[in-house]
Amino acid sequence: MVKGVIFDLDGVIVSTDELHYLGWKHMADSEGIYFDREINERLRGVSRMASLDIILEKATKTYTDEQKVALATLKNDYYKQLLSTRLSSKDILPGVMNVLDGLKAAGVKIAIGSSSKNTPTILKQIGLDKKFDAVSDGNNITNSKPDPEVFLKAAQFIGLDPKDCLVVEDAEAGISAAKAGGMKALAVGSAITDKRADLAAADLSMVSVQQMINL
Ligand code: B16
Ligand code: MG
Numbered sequence: 001m002v003k004g005v006i007f008d009l010d011g012v013i014v015s016t017d018e019l020h021y022l023g024w025k026h027m028a029d030s031e032g033i034y035f036d037r038e039i040n041e042r043l044r045g046v047s048r049m050a051s052l053d054i055i056l057e058k059a060t061k062t063y064t065d066e067q068k069v070a071l072a073t074l075k076n077d078y079y080k081q082l083l084s085t086r087l088s089s090k091d092i093l094p095g096v097m098n099v100l101d102g103l104k105a106a107g108v109k110i111a112i113g114s115s116s117k118n119t120p121t122i123l124k125q126i127g128l129d130k131k132f133d134a135v136s137d138g139n140n141i142t143n144s145k146p147d148p149e150v151f152l153k154a155a156q157f158i159g160l161d162p163k164d165c166l167v168v169e170d171a172e173a174g175i176s177a178a179k180a181g182g183m184k185a186l187a188v189g190s191a192i193t194d195k196r197a198d199l200a201a202a203d204l205s206m207v208s209v210q211q212m213i214n215l
Contacts, residue, residue, distance in 0.1 A: 002184065002213050003164040005103055006154045009114035009137070011044060011170030011189050012204075014091050014126050016083070023079030024055060027071055034058045044190060045171025047115050047144035048072050076118075083118065087125045095205030100131060102209035109133045109158040113151045113167065115144050134158045145173040148181030155183070166215055168204070169197075184215045 010016045021040045028035035035055055043051040052072050056063060063071065103110050111134040112119060119137035123129040134157030141149045148162075155162045167178035170189035175196050178185040187197035188204060198215050201207045 001164070002108065002166045002215050004109040004111065004155065004158045004160040005166045005168060005212060006111045006113040006136075006151050006183070007132075008045065008167070008169045008171070008174050009112055009116055009119055009122060011093075012168050013093060013096055013112070013128070014087070014122060015093055016087065016091075016122065017044075019079055019082040019086060022082060023075045024051070026078045027075040028055060028058075030074065031059065031071065041190070045115055045145050045169070045173040047138065048076065048117065050144060080118065080121065083121060083125055087122065089127045092126055092128070094203045095207070099204045099207070099209060099212070103212070106209060106213060108209075108213060109160065111136060111154040111158050113154040114138065115150065145171070146176035146180065148177045148183075151177055151181045151183060155181075166198075166212055186212065186215070 007013055020043065021037060024040065025035055033055060039055065042054050049072060052068055100110060110132050112132050114137045116122065117138035119135060134154060136150050136154035136157055140153055143149045151167055152162060155165045162182045166184045166186055168186045168188060169175050169178060170191050172191060172194060175185050175187055175191055175194045179196055185197045187194045187200040192200045192202060199211065
């Protein structure tokens, strides 16, 4: 029986994929580095600096750590500008509000477990900054997914044993993290074919609160 549900943010609660893509494309174009949507898919759930390393596989020169920080900052500044002008509650993904309200009504704790350091900004921008019992994100961890740290911290914040928690994820790295942390996993979106998940659905409108609790 599930007592707490930990939601990944990007790709589960809200769709920021296109804005991440535009941010990285802006950086890559400024450096003349080839970047496309297929490469962008590999960045799902991966931390900012690890994402940059994936993009730099196509670079023709090597970059110092200092230059890498500058490139990541260039992307993030552009991305933050896009978040503030383009993101709203309209970008909340299908089924999310029903599931959050249903879990709350059933007495199940809800938390965020995201790799993103922009989590507080994103939650505020979509009007969900007061909705969760706890938020664990890129600002309170040292090891990114597939390491389970972000989810273990979320479980700790809501006072639950990891085995009583269900993680909802759209990334392979996130499903790995949930399993490494001893939690159950519901795969949605891009992770739907991941065989390690305990349950899979196209999006949260295709799953009932009871199905989640009974896992
Ligand atoms: P930031 P999630 C992840 O969020 C995104 O899926 C991934 O594409 C991004 O690189 C990562 O956050 C870091 O984001 O640059 O905002 O710190 O899916 O774990 O909620
Ligand atoms: Mg995600």
